[in-house]
Amino acid sequence: MTKVVPSQVVDLIDRVYPSVKSEPRMEVHSSDAAILGAIIDLVDDIPIELLTISGKDYTALVVGLESMRAAIDRWNHHGTDQPPRMYEGKSPIYVVRSALSKCPDQMPDPATTELAFVKDPSLRLSIRLDIGSASEALHRGDFKAATVLAGAAIEALLLWAIQKAGITQPVAAMTKGAKGPPENWMLAHLIEAAELLSQIKPETAQQCRQAKDFRNLIHPGKSQRLAVSCDRGTALAALSGAELVARDLQ
Structure with missing residues (x-):
């Protein structure tokens, strides 16, 4: 099944009924049955x-969608052109649009690691x-x-942990290369610092190092991009590293 997101339905409503945002009591009639049916079907697929x-x-x-369904049924079976019932004085199209505009287009799968130890809700959601x-x-x-x-995700988790520990410059035992505050370090430096600070276990650090070259994959330079290729093994290694870091930081 094709994935539908809330903004997709909001965009459809805005294109077909551009005045709905400023006209909460806008009425629709039987000629709009196909559009209302499409809105209902799309919302059902979110x-x-x-x-x-x-x-x-x-x-x-829920009331807005049911009002649309009831109107379509009346139009199809009773020959009436009566508009859908209002809800609190507002058109069901306005009501549905308003509700969906408050919903995100992305949310982690419920099975995704919770990361409850990251107290910043925005950062936690992002990771x-x-x-x-x-x-x-x-998959x-x-x-x-x-x-x-x-x-x-590995980089974000390690940076969060190092900053939370109050580290503002390279740890004394780190190898050369890391300069300035942690947010300027490479992933390899974050892994090394987190291991030296005992924030992650040695086996976790080793797993993360298998994913440390991920930056090459988004580098614009041809040589850097071609230096690393991805396969199922690199994906599994990187995901495993993220899960192990989350486990150690709990």
């Missing part, structure tokens, strides 16, 4: 994890999205994307 609204917003979404997207890429055979995204 993955449930993307419908993050709750309370009154979710109630409004979980990388891990979840890497897993999805692996569809996009090994380069899986390797890069998992490598990005």
Whole structure:
């Protein structure tokens, strides 16, 4: 099944009914049955994890969709042109659009590692999205994307841990090459520092080093991009590294 995201439905509504944002009481009639049916079908195909609204917003979404369904049924079977019932004085199209505009287009799969130890909700979501997207890429055979995204998650987790420890310059025992604050370091330096600080175990550091060349895969230079190729092994290694780092940092 094709994945539908909330913004896709909002975009359809805005293109067909450009005035709905400024006209909450906008009416539609039987000639709009096909469009209303398409909106309903698209919303039904949105993955449930993307419908993050709750309370009154979710109630409004459900009522709006059912109002559309009821109107289509009346138009098809009773020959009436009566518009869909309003909800709190607003058109169901306006109500559905308003609810969906509050929903994200991306959310990690529920099975993705929680990372509850990262207290910043925005950062936690960003890293979980990388891990979840890497897993999805692996399953569809996009090994380069899986390797890069998992490598990005490793880097983000290690940088968070090192900054949380109050480190502002290279650790004394680190090899040369790391300069300035941790956010300027390469992934190899973050791995080394995290291991020296006992934030991650030696076997975790070793696993992460197998993914450390991921930056070459997004480098614009031809020689750097061709120096590393991705396969199922690199994707699995990078994802394993991300999971091990998460385990050690808990």
